[in-house]
Amino acid sequence: MGFFDFFTEEIAIDLGTANTLIIHQDKVVVDSPSIVARDILTNKIIAAGKEAAMMQGKTHENIKTIRPLKDGVIADFDASEKMISMFIKDIPALKKKLFTPALRMVICIPSGITEVEMRAVRESAERVNGKEVYLIHEPMAAAIGIGVDIMQPKGNMIVDIGGGTTEIAVIALGGIVCDKSVKIAGDVFTNDIIYYMRTQHNLYVGERTAEKIKIQIGSATEDLEIPPEEMNVQGRDLLTGKPKQVQISYREMAKALDKSILRIEDAVMETLSQTPPELAADIYNTGIYLAGGGSMLRGLDKRLSQKTDLPVYIAEDPLRAVVRGTGITLKNIPRYRSVLIK
Numbered sequence: 615m616g617f618f619d620f621f622t623e624e625i626a627i628d629l630g631t632a633n634t635l636i637i638h639q640d641k642v643v644v645d646s647p648s649i650v651a652r653d654i655l656t657n658k659i660i661a662a663g664k665e666a667a668m669m670q671g672k673t674h675e676n677i678k679t680i681r682p683l684k685d686g687v688i689a690d691f692d693a694s695e696k697m698i699s700m701f702i703k704d705i706p707a708l709k710k711k712l713f714t715p716a717l718r719m720v721i722c723i724p725s726g727i728t729e730v731e732m733r734a735v736r737e738s739a740e741r742v743n744g745k746e747v748y749l750i751h752e753p754m755a756a757a758i759g760i761g762v763d764i765m766q767p768k769g770n771m772i773v774d775i776g777g778g779t780t781e782i783a784v785i786a787l788g789g790i791v792c793d794k795s796v797k798i799a800g801d802v803f804t805n806d807i808i809y810y811m812r813t814q815h816n817l818y819v820g821e822r823t824a825e826k827i828k829i830q831i832g833s834a835t836e837d838l839e840i841p842p843e844e845m846n847v848q849g850r851d852l853l854t855g856k857p858k859q860v861q862i863s864y865r866e867m868a869k870a871l872d873k874s875i876l877r878i879e880d881a882v883m884e885t886l887s888q889t890p891p892e893l894a895a896d897i898y899n900t901g902i903y904l905a906g907g908g909s910m911l912r913g914l915d916k917r918l919s920q921k922t923d924l925p926v927y928i929a930e931d932p933l934r935a936v937v938r939g940t941g942i943t944l945k946n947i948p949r950y951r952s953v954l955i956k
């Protein structure tokens with residue numbers, strides 16, 4: 615351990631559209647929604663993460679909640695930098711320090727990100743005292759987090775369904791052989807539900823309610839083996855303007871989500887069709903691995919399996935697969951040098 619190392623702390627960050635996670639000393643120390651609240655009068659960020667999420671949809675004109683990332687890319691650089699900085703300052707072990715330690719960090723980025731955006735992420739990281747900053751592509755981090763040995767001369771297919779994007783990649787020999795990123799993921803599912811409730815039930819529901827519906831009774835198919843119970847949903851009646859409640863079933867949600875899931879299926883099929891034959895042969899044996907929060911949608915694994923005729927496995931704790939993988943690379947930087955972008 616060098617003198618420099620003594621003052622250096624290591625962190626791994628999964629900067630996601632929906633959730634930001636940070637690993638420090640092998641533990642997930644931050645797991646928060648990627649949301650900030652800004653005071654319009656002072657232009658200051660007044661809250662980040664869970665606290666800001668509670669304000670979502672309930673603000674008045676002087677406070678605005680912002681999701682700095684959209685569709686898998688950074689939409690508001692200033693807000694995202696403040697958010698990262700607030701999260702890092704909140705890490706308990708770092709809070710106790712007298713001065714801000716230098717950081718060695720690995721940050722996971724969407725594979726569709728541009729050079730300019732990549733530079734911006736890096737500069738943000740440097741401004742929060744990142745002295746040694748590495749970036750890693752999301753599907754690669756997901757694969758490592760799932761436990762796939764990415765260095766093998768063997769093809770593996772990863773589908774990471776997050777909030778903003780679904781990233782599909784075939785990985786072999788430590789590289790991404792072919793990939794596809796579509797902007798259909800959890801956020802679009804939520805919007806599908808809002809649209810469905812409005813058009814089929816004349817009920818106006820907010821984003822938070824729609825997300826609750828998705829998690830409680832959302833489904834990718836109309837014939838689930840273990841169907842969830844019907845759900846009561848409250849919102850505003852679009853005709854009368856009065857608050858109203860309706861009861862909905864998972865079958866309705868399957869209808870609401872069908873179009874979006876079809877697009878994910880198509881993207882998976884397209885990626886499979888571009889996979890070199892030797893790797894396709896591997897995938898025939900290994901199947902498809904799912905990660906990301908969206909992969910927990912009921913029946914999605916089964917539906918993808920039927921479509922592709924391949925076994926489909928959901929990662930253990932899919933919301934944390936990416937940050938886990940990012941954390942593993944942080945601990946073995948020399949081993950993963952070829953997949954890290956310096």
Ligand SMILES: Nc1ncnc2c1ncn2[C@@H]1O[C@H](COP(=O)(O)OP(=O)(O)OP(=O)(O)O)[C@@H](O)[C@H]1O
Pocket residue numbers: 629630631632633634685686724752775776777778779780799800801825828829832905906907908909910911912932933
């Ligand atoms: N049980 C569940 N069923 C369906 N969707 C879920 C479930 N739990 C979480 N989600 C959804 O998963 C999404 C968040 O997943 P995740 O944290 O992997 O995204 P992210 O990494 O922030 O986004 P991205 O990778 O696109 O930048 C949200 O849209 C959330 O609503």
Ligand SMILES: [Mg+2]
Pocket residue numbers: 630631752776777906936
């Ligand atoms: Mg993600």
